[in-house]
Amino acid sequence: MNATNIVSSSVTLNWSTTAGATFDLRYREVGSGTWIVINDIDTTTYDLTGLNPETDYEYEVRSLCGTNSSVYSTTDNFSTAVVSYCNAQGNNISDEYISRVEIDGVINDTESSTSSGYSNFKGMSIFNSMALNSSNHNISVTKFWTGTNYNEAVSVWIDFDQDGIFSAAEKILESGSSTIQTVSNPNFSIPVDAKTGDTVMRVIMKYYGNPTGQIQNDPCETFTYGEVEDYTVNIFDETLSVNTQDLESIAVYPNPFKDTIDIKIPSGMTNNDISYNVNNVLSRSIASNNVQLNDNTIRILNNVQSGTYFLGIQDQNTNQSVVK
Ligand SMILES: [Ca+2]
Ligand SMILES: [Ca+2]
Incomplete structure (x- = not known):
């Protein structure tokens, strides 16, 4: 099996032929528990579309001959490309x-x-x-x-x-x-x-x-x-769990910031409900200590230098996490 024509949102998967057979293909993002299955493919190639950019996927194929199906093949992987934009x-x-x-x-x-x-x-x-x-x-x-x-x-x-x-x-x-x-x-x-x-x-x-x-x-x-x-x-997607939604809706301000950063968390949550850290591009945490909560706001009081930071948040109750 191999993957060709890999771009940010699509890929062509190819596998070797068994005469007279049709195939089932299943694929998923690496880490996902759920396969997406495409049944009864009558060629040895298939274009997957609607994929997410910069994402690792895995896939398996099995052949069908009449009512008999083989076991799925060993897993193969591909990663979609970064989306690139025109200059302006x-x-x-x-x-x-x-x-x-x-x-x-x-x-x-x-x-x-x-x-x-x-x-x-x-x-x-x-x-x-x-x-x-x-x-x-x-x-x-x-x-x-x-x-x-x-x-x-x-x-x-x-x-x-x-x-x-x-x-x-x-x-x-x-x-x-x-x-x-x-x-x-x-x-x-x-x-x-x-x-x-x-x-x-x-x-x-x-x-x-x-x-x-x-x-x-x-x-x-x-x-x-x-x-x-x-x-x-x-x-x-609002239809996902409330907790994921709450984490996604966490706002960071001001942006760009000067000296302090405020992290606004959903009402009803306290800083006991979430853990968080703010890392710079060198993955050095700047907020593991020295934080306080006012109402539903966490303030990072470090004398924060200008730069790009990544905020990691985890819901302690559900272990859901999000990186901003
Ligand atoms: Ca577009
Ligand atoms: Ca401007």
Whole structure:
């Protein structure tokens, strides 16, 4: 058996033939207890689609001859690829850039930190998780001008199907070029068929000259004036257990932070209910001690240096865990 054509969401599995046979194929994410079974395949190759990126899978095949089936083969493995995205950026931020993005009341303020026409916030847990098939989410994007207020178009996409392409249907905010400082969509939805987990969002603010009302439709453009910001947003399945959902909804703020980090935990939980640690990219914990709880907030009081951190949380009652 072997796996070919491996990309982020699909793979072709091949196995050797037995004349006249049909096959059952079963596969799962490594660590999952449940096989997904595909019965009665009449060729020795099969394209699996709808896979998660950067994920380890295992699979087995058995042959059927009439009503007799063999035992499943030994297990083979493959890993899906990382999703890659087209480049987009502004080349010049001397006149204007994105100073703030807000989703459902959580603000990412980049007015002072913007240093180029592309800002990468991917891999950071900034905004609250959003449930599949939920609606009434709001997003706003604030423009900053260093002098004259020029006409800027703003568009935002979320790659809901995680295929690496920001399609027109995945645009959640579209504001034609104008001098309106904060533009918004007060009611965007998460599609029922979105993939769950970390999902990339792209925000583009591009200078357009006259006339006003011009729309930014290209998510892959390098342009002269303005800025692109990329984010990771988390989408979860509300039908999963309450505890997983609670952990997923834990918010960390401010983001970016200065000196202290607050971790907001679901109401009804206390810090006896969860264990947590915050590691930097070198896996050094910065929060194993020196924390306190105010209401449903954990504050990390260490003099935290700027950088990228990973928050690991475990529900002590259910042993469910999540890493942000
Ligand atoms: Ca910015
Ligand atoms: Ca897509």
